[in-house]
Amino acid sequence: METDNRQLQVKDIFSNQLVSCSWHTPLTDAVKQMKAHQVSAIFVLKGDDIAGIWTESDCVKLNFENPTFTHTPIGALMASPVHAIGIDKTLGEATIKFHQLAIRHLLVKDENKQAVGVVSLSDIVRNQGLDHYLHFRPIEDHFERKVCILKSDDCISRAIEVMKSQRVTAVLVYNQALEQYGIVTQRDIAYMVLNPDWQIPCWQLSSYPMHYVTPSDSLFDAYRLMTTKSIRHLVVKDANTHEVIGLLGLKNVLTEIETAYCSELEKVLAQRDIALQKSEKNLYLANRIIDASLDGIMITRSTGEIIQVNPAFSALTGFHDYEVLGKDPSMLSSGLHGEEYYQQMWQQLSEKGVWQGEICNRKKNGDVYVEWLTIIEIKEPYSEDVLYAAIFSDITERKNAEEKIVRLAYFDELTSLPNRRLFHDRLSMALASAHRDAQTLAVMFIDLDRFKEVNDSLGHSAGDQLLVQVSERIKAMLKEGDTLARLGGDEFVILLTEVKDIDGVVSFANRILQQLSMPFELGEVCVAATASIGAAIYPEDGLDSETLLKHADVAMYRSKEIGRNSFQLYKASMNARSLERLSMLSRFQSALENSEFELYFQPLQCLTSSRINSVECLLRWQDPNLGMISPAQFIPLAEELGLITQLDKWVVNRACEQMAFWHSQGAEIRRIAINISAQFLSQGDLALTVANALTKHRLKGQYLEIELTESSFISNLHEAKMQLKQLKSLGVSIALDDFGTGYSALSYLTKLPIDILKIDASFIAKIPDEYGNSEIVSAIIAMAKALNLQVVAEGVEKPEQRQFLQKLGCHTLQGYLFCKPLAANNWMNFYNSAKLTS
Ligand SMILES: Nc1nc2c(ncn2[C@@H]2O[C@@H]3COP(=O)(O)O[C@H]4[C@@H](O)[C@H](n5cnc6c(=O)[nH]c(N)nc65)O[C@@H]4COP(=O)(O)O[C@H]3[C@H]2O)c(=O)[nH]1
Numbered sequence: 001m002e003t004d005n006r007q008l009q010v011k012d013i014f015s016n017q018l019v020s021c022s023w024h025t026p027l028t029d030a031v032k033q034m035k036a037h038q039v040s041a042i043f044v045l046k047g048d049d050i051a052g053i054w055t056e057s058d059c060v061k062l063n064f065e066n067p068t069f070t071h072t073p074i075g076a077l078m079a080s081p082v083h084a085i086g087i088d089k090t091l092g093e094a095t096i097k098f099h100q101l102a103i104r105h106l107l108v109k110d111e112n113k114q115a116v117g118v119v120s121l122s123d124i125v126r127n128q129g130l131d132h133y134l135h136f137r138p139i140e141d142h143f144e145r146k147v148c149i150l151k152s153d154d155c156i157s158r159a160i161e162v163m164k165s166q167r168v169t170a171v172l173v174y175n176q177a178l179e180q181y182g183i184v185t186q187r188d189i190a191y192m193v194l195n196p197d198w199q200i201p202c203w204q205l206s207s208y209p210m211h212y213v214t215p216s217d218s219l220f221d222a223y224r225l226m227t228t229k230s231i232r233h234l235v236v237k238d239a240n241t242h243e244v245i246g247l248l249g250l251k252n253v254l255t256e257i258e259t260a261y262c263s264e265l266e267k268v269l270a271q272r273d274i275a276l277q278k279s280e281k282n283l284y285l286a287n288r289i290i291d292a293s294l295d296g297i298m299i300t301r302s303t304g305e306i307i308q309v310n311p312a313f314s315a316l317t318g319f320h321d322y323e324v325l326g327k328d329p330s331m332l333s334s335g336l337h338g339e340e341y342y343q344q345m346w347q348q349l350s351e352k353g354v355w356q357g358e359i360c361n362r363k364k365n366g367d368v369y370v371e372w373l374t375i376i377e378i379k380e381p382y383s384e385d386v387l388y389a390a391i392f393s394d395i396t397e398r399k400n401a402e403e404k405i406v407r408l409a410y411f412d413e414l415t416s417l418p419n420r421r422l423f424h425d426r427l428s429m430a431l432a433s434a435h436r437d438a439q440t441l442a443v444m445f446i447d448l449d450r451f452k453e454v455n456d457s458l459g460h461s462a463g464d465q466l467l468v469q470v471s472e473r474i475k476a477m478l479k480e481g482d483t484l485a486r487l488g489g490d491e492f493v494i495l496l497t498e499v500k501d502i503d504g505v506v507s508f509a510n511r512i513l514q515q516l517s518m519p520f521e522l523g524e525v526c527v528a529a530t531a532s533i534g535a536a537i538y539p540e541d542g543l544d545s546e547t548l549l550k551h552a553d554v555a556m557y558r559s560k561e562i563g564r565n566s567f568q569l570y571k572a573s574m575n576a577r578s579l580e581r582l583s584m585l586s587r588f589q590s591a592l593e594n595s596e597f598e599l600y601f602q603p604l605q606c607l608t609s610s611r612i613n614s615v616e617c618l619l620r621w622q623d624p625n626l627g628m629i630s631p632a633q634f635i636p637l638a639e640e641l642g643l644i645t646q647l648d649k650w651v652v653n654r655a656c657e658q659m660a661f662w663h664s665q666g667a668e669i670r671r672i673a674i675n676i677s678a679q680f681l682s683q684g685d686l687a688l689t690v691a692n693a694l695t696k697h698r699l700k701g702q703y704l705e706i707e708l709t710e711s712s713f714i715s716n717l718h719e720a721k722m723q724l725k726q727l728k729s730l731g732v733s734i735a736l737d738d739f740g741t742g743y744s745a746l747s748y749l750t751k752l753p754i755d756i757l758k759i760d761a762s763f764i765a766k767i768p769d770e771y772g773n774s775e776i777v778s779a780i781i782a783m784a785k786a787l788n789l790q791v792v793a794e795g796v797e798k799p800e801q802r803q804f805l806q807k808l809g810c811h812t813l814q815g816y817l818f819c820k821p822l823a824a825n826n827w828m829n830f831y832n833s834a835k836l837t838s
Helices: 027-037 056-061 091-101 121-127 156-166 186-192 219-229 250-292 311-317 339-352 396-410 420-437 451-458 460-475 502-517 545-561 572-593 631-641 644-664 678-683 686-696 717-729 746-751 773-786 799-808 824-837
Strands: 020-022 041-046 049-055 084-086 105-109 115-120 149-151 170-175 180-185 233-237 244-249 296-301 306-309 354-362 368-379 386-394 441-448 483-488 491-496 520-522 525-527 531-538 567-569 597-606 612-623 627-629 671-675 704-708 733-739 756-759 790-793
Touching: 020 027, 027 041, 027 186, 041 115, 049 056, 049 105, 056 156, 056 186, 084 091, 091 105, 091 121, 115 121, 121 250, 149 156, 156 170, 156 186, 170 244, 180 186, 180 233, 219 233, 219 250, 244 250, 296 311, 311 386, 339 354, 339 368, 368 396, 396 420, 420 441, 420 483, 420 491, 420 545, 441 460, 441 502, 441 545, 451 460, 451 525, 460 483, 460 491, 460 502, 460 520, 502 531, 502 567, 531 545, 545 567, 572 612, 572 631, 572 644, 597 644, 597 824, 612 631, 612 644, 612 824, 631 644, 644 671, 644 678, 644 686, 644 704, 644 824, 671 733, 678 686, 678 717, 686 704, 686 717, 717 733, 756 773, 773 790, 773 799
Parallel strands: 020 041, 084 105, 149 170, 531 567, 612 671, 671 704, 704 733, 733 756, 756 790
Antiparallel strands: 041 049, 105 115, 170 180, 233 244, 296 306, 296 386, 354 368, 368 386, 441 491, 441 531, 483 491, 520 525, 597 612, 612 627
16 A cells, blocks of 8 residues: 555545536436436535435336336435535545445535535545555455346346346346347446336347456456446356356455455554554653653753753742743753853754753742753654753752862861861972972961860850961961961961071961960950961971971970960971970879979068068979979870879878978978869869878868969869868968969959969069069059958069069069079978078
8 A cells, every 4th residue: 555645635536526416306307417427426406505315326226117206306316414525534534434334425525515526435446556456366256146147038127126136236138149148237227217118128228248257367357357448347257167157347346446445544544553552652651751750851942942841840940831831941041151161062962962961050039059961862753853851950959068078078167277188188289399399388387375275264166266266367368379277176287388488487477476466356255365386397397298297296396385375497306305205205104103203392482571481382303314304394294194183182292291291390381382283173172182181191271372373263163163162161272373374364363262362473574674564563463462362473583573572562472582492301401591591
């Protein structure tokens, strides 16, 4: 079957010769018209409408016995209704209609439903180019075996009777005399209506000579014979006996073609249905998948028009489908990508048919989000058109998480500064380029002094604020290419690139110290911070990042040792000190066990009586290898190692023991002062330790003085207050040591049971010459007097200092001017001579 022919329409083949007559037309006139136009059917009009049809085959139904039958109005004989087909229908559709209604003629109507012609099944068959179907089909299976043969002198009424009773469309007539067959067909009978004489012999009406075929001949040969001879029937004879065995009508041939055509058509239609069902099923599945997808999907035409979006698209962008369909995808654009970005996208799409990447788009509510987008080019089947399917997922959260992970991995969360890892990376890179370009680098270690005190006294959030502000101040001082990192806690490190000379590094460090000395506002409180800074220089102090950092750290420790708030450049000798420090750490524990600690005693002189007022215990560590180690070195170590309490307890006992001994020797010393660390006070058993020691050495509490610094009260004022109260109840005096160096929060003086104020030696060192210091000292003395506190001036070395303090009414002095700290065995000699001179 040829596709092109199947696409032919009724209008291409129909006959516009619409032979019609009115309903009242007598039968004879109707047949006359049919004969004149050589057609086998006539349409019957009622008014302007076609009401029925009368065909040649209807003639055998006529009542020939009625003498007036020829005058019967055609309307009374016609068949109705008349089936019609639209002029635009295909031949396939027309064929199906013929088949379903079992008819052979269809009225053709135009677009306005007006009858414009007629189409017969024969017309269709002739126009289908189906001749080849007949080639391989023998007549055998298709001819009418029921053949009625009349004698030539049988009258025509007999032929009509046979046609009617045997339901055949033609009868054969045998003329014995001529030994010939002739044929009488329905058409011959129909034309008899014009001249009715039912008694004439059949031979008179029959057509002859007949043409013959055998059952093995092909239908194609038979069909060609009929068309070339313009006949509609062939006689079928047995090939061997030459006996007439049947009749082959044009109708039989056409029926075979119709059947083949129809079955072919049905097959094609069935295949089309299956294909349609399959594609419908595929379409359904595709739509379900698109709808159920968690990824947003948007399908656009090549013109850019959006033709489909799925629910996930709406969920992700906030746009409903009706808000985007028919519009351009640029409505989602964030405006963050330039022309070039889209150009590259389209270029890759046209080259590879697919594009993938991250893109920032904008939601309906204006939020910009990052999506992972895949665009696929889809060529539409049977069409030149191209569609694009965009499949995307919102990866904003993933991107944020990734960024956060990177931030956490490389940046300090509190200050947003690079962390240790990133610093190492940058330092390694800077070292590589410094090596290549023969440049100098500096690594600077910064550690805030007494940061713990800020944290303990003002709380962690104030501590955090201080760290942030410190980082901001230092950052503001950096050049491009330099890095400030936070290594943790209060430790910062700076990488200075393109260092021209060492002086530059020194002045930079001093500027940092100066910047940090300016007050920081932490909420309602204002504090000043100091720092200890150390620096190591590449290439002099180290060639790799590890060595440089280690040496900068050593230099920083040296700054701490020399009294904090200072800067030190690394020197090779420092390394030795740092090793010393390490060895000290390991030696410390055994020193306690081996009684390598010893108390020295420094007397305090009453300024009015010049007598020894009291004596302060000062701890010494006599290491067999390292020699005498100063408490300024080992006390912070003991604090670091958590051994300070143990050490302080030892001092309390040893001091009580010494005092009891002196008393037993008749020495009149009013008080022995003991330094107690903040850690010990905060542990809560200081008073108990003191009470036990007093009991043990049968000493009264009044002979004991406990020296504390402000930092002791900061961490837990409540606990400190309790302990001090208990000490007071034992009769012990409380002294506030190093006054003026810490926060000097005057409120402690009124809140806590303090008896003595010890003015820090750093103030005394600058009196009486330095204006400002003298003022501070005189103010402290005046204030102490007003609060009824005793005042001790520490570190008095010069007679003019003593005179100045005396003038201000200071009670007591301590210092080398009067006496240096003495070992226990030297004490009695000094005491006795001092007694004599006082
Ligand atoms: N330049 C100078 N210095 C003077 C003068 N007069 C006294 N000194 C020194 O000043 C320090 C006074 O002790 P501190 O302020 O309590 O400061 C003490 C104290 O805070 C701590 N310390 C000493 N012994 C102990 C102890 O047994 N326990 C605890 N927890 N800390 C102690 O170590 C610090 C340092 O002690 P030392 O090195 O013995 O240093 C002592 C003393 O030798 C002077 O005229 N000029």
